[in-house]
């Protein structure tokens with residue numbers, strides 16, 4: 001495997017500092033931790049649980065996700081490198097208290113070089129169990145010293161990032177009257193919709209295949225509901241916000257979107273790097289996902305010194321300045337925002353002392 005440069009490469013190799021596998025036949029645990037970088041401090045990133053097709057798929061996911069965390073954490077201004085843990089299993093079938101206790105023991109062998117958090121397939125309750133055997137655990141419930149659902153500050157950060165996008169595109173950070181299409185009314189998208197209507201005066205059009213998720217939003221604020229993401233992207237929008245699954249921006253979607261900007265929380269939105277180019281060619285500004293969705297990891301990092309919501313919110317609010325700076329840099333240098341974001345992150349990592357790094 002050859003080492004490629006830049007966030008988003010499908011396969012990574014020699015770039016990672018440390019990759020460790022963990023197996024525990026007693027509990028059925030099959031897991032790994034990938035530490036991409038500790039240049040800025042101990043690595044931080046979520047613990048994902050997925051029924052991977054095979055071991056190679058698990059390895060590829062952990063390597064890519066941990067690298068993405070290095071970039072996200074660097075851009076968020078955190079003194080943390082990037083790391084990720086993955087458990088190979090079906091969250092609906094394979095979870096047990098013993099499995100998560102074993103996972104905690106496995107992570108603890110790294111002695112704090114990797115700090116875990118929640119991710120797809122793991123819950124606050126699972127993180128509480130991991131914490132019993134591993135002190136380097138965030139994303140815990142408030143009564144266990146954690147901050148709870150990180151969707152809270154991810155949504156708040158998205159709101160600030162959208163204001164920065166508006167400032168860059170329309171010259172004012174007001175979102176009043178802007179038509180914003182939200183795909184996915186979950187922990188992030190649902191809260192984002194409420195912020196946008198209530199605090200910004202935006203007109204939100206929303207979709208989610210689960211009626212209950214939509215109902216929760218409709219109970220709180222007036223929004224227009226459409227039946228599918230497909231219908232949403234055929235509508236003229238000011239901002240399109242994917243907040244559901246990865247790879248939401250396929251070539252087909254990029255060619256059909258009728259909007260000024262894309263700004264959403266879903267991780268790995270670009271189905272392929274070429275999609276960013278197509279969006280730019282069509283005059284659609286794409287705000288990189290790992291730049292704008294950092295609120296959750298900032299919330300998790302804020303648990304380490306002891307969580308304080310006001311302090312955490314203050315840190316997350318900085319995503320406004322970072323987003324604006326990256327978009328202005330991209331414009332000034334004639335490069336894609338994706339590239340400008342990657343350059344900012346790489347510069348910060350290169351300037352990192354690496355003082356934490358130790359084997």
Ligand SMILES: NC(=O)c1ccc[n+]([C@@H]2O[C@H](COP(=O)([O-])OP(=O)(O)OC[C@H]3O[C@@H](n4cnc5c(N)ncnc54)[C@H](O)[C@@H]3O)[C@@H](O)[C@H]2O)c1
Nearest residue numbers: 150151154184186187188208229243244265266267293296
């Ligand atoms: N929660 C966080 O703190 C956080 C932080 C950073 C990034 N993200 C990313 O943001 C995205 C959303 O996270 P979340 O925590 O809100 O997840 P979630 O599971 O709470 O919500 C996702 C929602 O998307 C809906 N959905 C599924 N398929 C859809 C489709 N085809 N069209 C429209 N909606 C669809 C689901 O029904 C669900 O309600 C994920 O990609 C996640 O990785 C989340």
